[in-house]
Amino acid sequence: MLVDLIGQAKNESMRRELKLEDMGDWAGAAVALVGAVFVWTQVVVQRGQHRLQEAETHRQQATAWAALSEHWEVAQLVAVGPSAARWFGVPEEKSSDYLAAIEEFRAARVEFLEFIELDSVNDYDWDKYDKGVISATSRLSSYHRSVQRIVTHLAQVSSLTLRGRLSIEVAYDAFGIELLRVRKHLPNLVREGYAVRSSCPGPLNTELALWREIPIEEVAKRIGWGNFLEVARVTAERITVFIDLLTAYAVELGEIGPEMQNHESLPPGSELASLDRLAIAWSAGRRVSLGRAVRFVAALDRAGKKARRADSRIYPDWVFTIFLRFGRYASWAPPRNGFIRAPWDMLMRPVSIIRAAWRSRRVADVRHLVSPYEYRAKLPAE
Numbered sequence: 381m382l383v384d385l386i387g388q389a390k391n392e393s394m395r396r397e398l399k400l401e402d403m404g405d406w407a408g409a410a411v412a413l414v415g416a417v418f419v420w421t422q423v424v425v426q427r428g429q430h431r432l433q434e435a436e437t438h439r440q441q442a443t444a445w446a447a448l449s450e451h452w453e454v455a456q457l458v459a460v461g462p463s464a465a466r467w468f469g470v471p472e473e474k475s476s477d478y479l480a481a482i483e484e485f486r487a488a489r490v491e492f493l494e495f496i497e498l499d500s501v502n503d504y505d506w507d508k509y510d511k512g513v514i515s516a517t518s519r520l521s522s523y524h525r526s527v528q529r530i531v532t533h534l535a536q537v538s539s540l541t542l543r544g545r546l547s548i549e550v551a552y553d554a555f556g557i558e559l560l561r562v563r564k565h566l567p568n569l570v571r572e573g574y575a576v577r578s579s580c581p582g583p584l585n586t587e588l589a590l591w592r593e594i595p596i597e598e599v600a601k602r603i604g605w606g607n608f609l610e611v612a613r614v615t616a617e618r619i620t621v622f623i624d625l626l627t628a629y630a631v632e633l634g635e636i637g638p639e640m641q642n643h644e645s646l647p648p649g650s651e652l653a654s655l656d657r658l659a660i661a662w663s664a665g666r667r668v669s670l671g672r673a674v675r676f677v678a679a680l681d682r683a684g685k686k687a688r689r690a691d692s693r694i695y696p697d698w699v700f701t702i703f704l705r706f707g708r709y710a711s712w713a714p715p716r717n718g719f720i721r722a723p724w725d726m727l728m729r730p731v732s733i734i735r736a737a738w739r740s741r742r743v744a745d746v747r748h749l750v751s752p753y754e755y756r757a758k759l760p761a762e
Contacts, residue, residue: 382511441546442554452530453470453474455530455569457528457533460598463713478599481523484519485603488515492585496581500727524605525582531615537551537555537617542665542672544668560636563623565618571606572747574751578692586751586753589752611747614664617660618664621660625679628680629683631652631686650685653684654684658735661676663740677732679734682729
């Protein structure tokens with residue numbers, strides 16, 4: 381009997397311990413559940429706050445950009461030239477006034493060559509020349525102010541985007557097609573005139589001699605608005621990369637449609653994957669952080685090669701060399717399947733990042749114009 385009683389007591393004690401353990405397990409599970417609910421609630425709240433912040437940021441950017449509408453109209457005229465009157469609805473009168481101001485500026489600057497060709501020039505002539513240049517420059521002051529406002533705003537927005545303070549999605553919703561319509565002409569707003577700051581008169585004389593030959597519309601693109609605005613190289617790079625990131629985002633969304641181009645041109649957006657463009661993106665992103673540089677180059681490379689795969693040449697050049705060598709290309713055209721080139725592009729992305737980092741050490745300044753000799757070489761032969 382005594383043994384049985386002791387056994388029953390032990391069993392009862394074990395049952396109580398098991399019950400306490402079960403209660404402890406249930407309590408732990410309840411605490412874990414409450415913690416998970418709390419974390420989930422915080423995530424939901426933060427996501428809601430993030431959406432509200434993005435909406436407010438978008439409202440602020442859209443409002444600021446709308447307030448610059450008149451200045452943006454002038455900036456389009458300066459960047460594109462008189463073609464802006466036909467393409468973007470700039471008033472014809474405004475375009476004519478702009479060309480008249482550029483013509484006056486050209487006449488005042490080109491007079492410098494006439495003084496050099498004369499045998500003797502007195503101080504009165506030089507004073508008259510200086511006053512003419514000042515007067516012609518002052519006539520461009522209204523265009524200068526409008527371009528200054530646009531470039532300053534783009535510099536601020538691009539700085540926020542590159543530092544991660546403003547998402548590219550919000551920036552695209554605020555600016556969007558307005559910037560992308562003239563993305564190939566926007567560098568004209570920050571470019572410097574050729575050799576204007578050089579102490580040697582030779583390059584400047586060559587540039588002014590070119591002004592005598594080319595149409596006034598081309599002179600308007602070579603007077604160097606970067607000189608008027610004193611745009612720093614870093615600022616010009618930031619704006620350039622910002623426009624490229626907007627373009628890459630539009631390519632990913634499929635919102636960049638076909639453009640007028642000849643049959644030898646690559647698809648729109650494919651120029652994003654060029655080595656010089658990637659090097660500029662690396663240079664601008666590296667000033668923020670290494671991660672930013674890698675992210676920007678990867679985004680441009682991905683979007684550019686995605687656009688390039690829309691071309692019929694979806695294979696690397698060495699594949700076509702093999703086809704030509706064996707005489708198969710003429711009789712059997714390779715299939716146009718995008719997925720054939722896509723894995724190769726993905727595998728080569730780290731290589732593109734490394735090449736961009738290496739190239740960034742000697743990438744050209746985005747503000748520089750081509751020399752007059754290069755410009756003449758590109759002109760069609762008469």
